[in-house]
Amino acid sequence: MLIAIDLALIIEKLVLIVIVVMASLVIAMYATYGERKIAAVLQDRRGPNRAGPFGILQPVADGLKLFFKEEIIPDFSSKALFILGPSLAMLTAIMTSAVVPWGNTINLFDREISLQIADVNVGILYVFAVVSMGVYGIMIGSWASNNKYSLMGGLRAASQIISYELAMGISLIALLMVTGTLSLKEMVLQQQAGYWNVFYQPLGFLLFLICAFAECNRTPFDLPEAENELIGGYHTEYSSMKLGFYLFSEYINMFVSSVIMSTLFFGGYDIPFVNEANYDQNWMALFGVLALMAKVVCFIFLFMWVRWTIPRFRYDQLMHLGWRILIPLALLNMLVTGAVILLKQNNWHF
Amino acid sequence: MQALTNRLKPVDRRKMNFLERLYLVAIFKGMLITFSHIFKKKPTINYPEKTRPFSPVFRGLHILNRDEEGRENCTACGLCAVACPAEAITMEAAERQPGEENLYREEKYAAKYEINMLRCIFCGLCEEACPKDAIYMSETFAPADYQRKQFIYKKEELLIPHPLKETAAYEKALGNRAKKKVN
Numbered sequence: 001m002l003i004a005i006d007l008a009l010i011i012e013k014l015v016l017i018v019i020v021v022m023a024s025l026v027i028a029m030y031a032t033y034g035e036r037k038i039a040a041v042l043q044d045r046r047g048p049n050r051a052g053p054f055g056i057l058q059p060v061a062d063g064l065k066l067f068f069k070e071e072i073i074p075d076f077s078s079k080a081l082f083i084l085g086p087s088l089a090m091l092t093a094i095m096t097s098a099v100v101p102w103g104n105t106i107n108l109f110d111r112e113i114s115l116q117i118a119d120v121n122v123g124i125l126y127v128f129a130v131v132s133m134g135v136y137g138i139m140i141g142s143w144a145s146n147n148k149y150s151l152m153g154g155l156r157a158a159s160q161i162i163s164y165e166l167a168m169g170i171s172l173i174a175l176l177m178v179t180g181t182l183s184l185k186e187m188v189l190q191q192q193a194g195y196w197n198v199f200y201q202p203l204g205f206l207l208f209l210i211c212a213f214a215e216c217n218r219t220p221f222d223l224p225e226a227e228n229e230l231i232g233g234y235h236t237e238y239s240s241m242k243l244g245f246y247l248f249s250e251y252i253n254m255f256v257s258s259v260i261m262s263t264l265f266f267g268g269y270d271i272p273f274v275n276e277a278n279y280d281q282n283w284m285a286l287f288g289v290l291a292l293m294a295k296v297v298c299f300i301f302l303f304m305w306v307r308w309t310i311p312r313f314r315y316d317q318l319m320h321l322g323w324r325i326l327i328p329l330a331l332l333n334m335l336v337t338g339a340v341i342l343l344k345q346n347n348w349h350f
Numbered sequence: 351m352q353a354l355t356n357r358l359k360p361v362d363r364r365k366m367n368f369l370e371r372l373y374l375v376a377i378f379k380g381m382l383i384t385f386s387h388i389f390k391k392k393p394t395i396n397y398p399e400k401t402r403p404f405s406p407v408f409r410g411l412h413i414l415n416r417d418e419e420g421r422e423n424c425t426a427c428g429l430c431a432v433a434c435p436a437e438a439i440t441m442e443a444a445e446r447q448p449g450e451e452n453l454y455r456e457e458k459y460a461a462k463y464e465i466n467m468l469r470c471i472f473c474g475l476c477e478e479a480c481p482k483d484a485i486y487m488s489e490t491f492a493p494a495d496y497q498r499k500q501f502i503y504k505k506e507e508l509l510i511p512h513p514l515k516e517t518a519a520y521e522k523a524l525g526n527r528a529k530k531k532v533n
Binding site: 041042043044045046049305306308309310 | 377380381383384385387388390391392393394396
C-alpha cells in the first residue's frame with residue numbers, strides 16, 4: 001500500500017500547531033495579567049500598572065522572575081517523578097487544543113486549509129481523555145514531593161476530578177444525543193445552520209460549566225491548592241519554573257475549557273446573525289476566529305469573576321454537590337433529552 | 351429584654367425554599383455586587399506620579415534658609431539644638447572672616463550643621479526656637495535609604511539652593527513659603 005504524504009499538508013499542519021501552541025501560551029500569559037487586573041478592579045484596587053503602559057509587561061516580568069528563582073528539588077522527593085509532574089500538567093494542558101476547530105477553512109495558495117489541527121471524528125472523547133490525564137500531573141507531582149500537604153492536595157484533586165468528570169460526562173451525553181456526532185467540527189457546522197446548543201441544553205450547559213470550574217481547579221473548587229489549609233496544596237514543594245508550569249497549566253486549562261464550552265454550546269466560530277456563506281470565505285474565517293476568541297474571553301472573564309466573588313467550598317460540600325446534586329441532575333437531563341428526542345422521532349405520539 | 355438600639359434584627363431560621371437552596375440566585379446577586387465595583391472610583395493614588403496634597407502646616411524635612419542675596423541666615427546660636435527634644439541637631443560655630451560677607455549674613459555662622467533624621471520627631475520646635483528664620487520645615491518627608499549614616503543630613507543637604515545662582519531650584523524649594531511674607 002502506498003502512503004501518499006502530502007508535503008504541503010505537513011507544513012500547513014506544522015504552522016497551525018505552532019500558531020495554536022503559541023497563541024494558547026500567550027493567551028494564558030495574559031490571562032494571568034487579566035486575573036490580577038480583574039481581581040484588583042473588583043476590589044477597588046488598581047492592579048499591576050508599573051511594567052509597561054497599563055502594566056501589560058507584567059506577565060513577562062513574572063515569567064522572568066520565575067526563571068531566575070532558585071530551583072529547589074527536595075532531598076526526600078522522587079526526582080524523576082518530581083520533574084515529570086509539572087511537565088505532564090503542561091503537556092496535557094496544551095495537547096487538548098489539537099481537536100478544536102479554530103475557524104472555517106480558508107483558501108490560501110489554491111489550497112483549502114482547515115483551521116483545525118486534527119478533525120478527529122471522536123474529538124470530544126479525545127478532549128475528555130486528555131483533560132482527565134491532566135490530573136496525573138498534579139497527582140504525580142504531589143506524591144513525588146513527599147510532603148503531607150502536597151499529598152492531601154493531590155488526593156483532593158484526584159477525587160474531585162473523578163466526581164466531577166462523571167457529571168460532566170453525563171451532561172455531555174445529553175448534548176451528544178441532540179447533535180448526534182462526536183466531532184467538534186460537525187457540532188459547529190450544525191450550530192451554524194441551526195441554533196446554538198445552549199438553547200437546546202440550558203441545564204446541560206450549566207452542569208458542564210460547574211464541572212469545568214471543578215476540572216480547572218478554579219474557585220470555588222480550588223481545594224487541591226487551598227492556600228490557607230494546605231499551604232498551596234500539590235505545589236507546596238515546587239519552586240522556580242516548575243511552579244510556574246503548574247500555575248501556567250491552570251491558565252491554559254482555563255483557556256482550553258473556555259474554547260470547548262464555546263464550541264460545544266455557543267456555536268464555536270459561528271458569528272451570530274451573520275450568514276457566512278454570503279461573504280468572502282477568507283475574511284469570514286478570520287472573523288470567525290475572532291468571534292470564537294471573543295466568546296473565550298467572555299468565559300475567561302466569567303471564570304475570574306466567579307473566583308473573586310464566591311468563597312471556596314468545604315470538602316464535604318464539594319462531594320455533596322458533585323455526587324448528590326450534579327450527577328442526579330445530569331441523569332435527569334439525559335433522560336428528559338432522550339425522551340423528548342424519542343417523542344420527536346415519533347411525531348409527538350406516545 | 352429591651353433592645354439598646356433599633357438596629358436589632360431577628361435571625362431568620364426559616365427552612366430555605368428550593369430556589370434558595372439552589373444558591374444560583376444568591377451567587378448571581380453576589381456576582382452583580384462584585385461587578386458593580388468595576389465602575390467604582392478607586393481610592394488609590396498613583397504615588398510617585400501623584401502625591402497627596404499636604405497641609406501648609408505640614409512638618410517635613412528641615413531646610414536651612416538664606417536671605418534674598420543668598421547669604422545663610424544661621425548664626426549658630428544653638429537655640430534649635432537646645433529646643434530639640436530628640437537631640438537630633440548638632441552644630442559647630444565659626445567666625446566670619448573678612449571677605450565672606452556674601453556667604454553669611456552675620457558675624458557668626460554654622461561651620462557644621464547636622465540633623466539626624468532617624469532621631470528627629472518632626473515636632474517643629476527648632477523652627478519655633480529660631481530667632482533668625484534660619485531653619486524651617488518643608489512639605490517633603492524623609493526619603494528611604496539603605497544605610498543609617500545616610501540619614502544624618504549635613505549642611506549641604508539641608509541648605510536651600512542659592513536664590514540668585516539657582517533661581518529655579520530655589521523657587522521650587524521655597525514652594526508654598528514663597529506666597530507667605532518673609533520678614
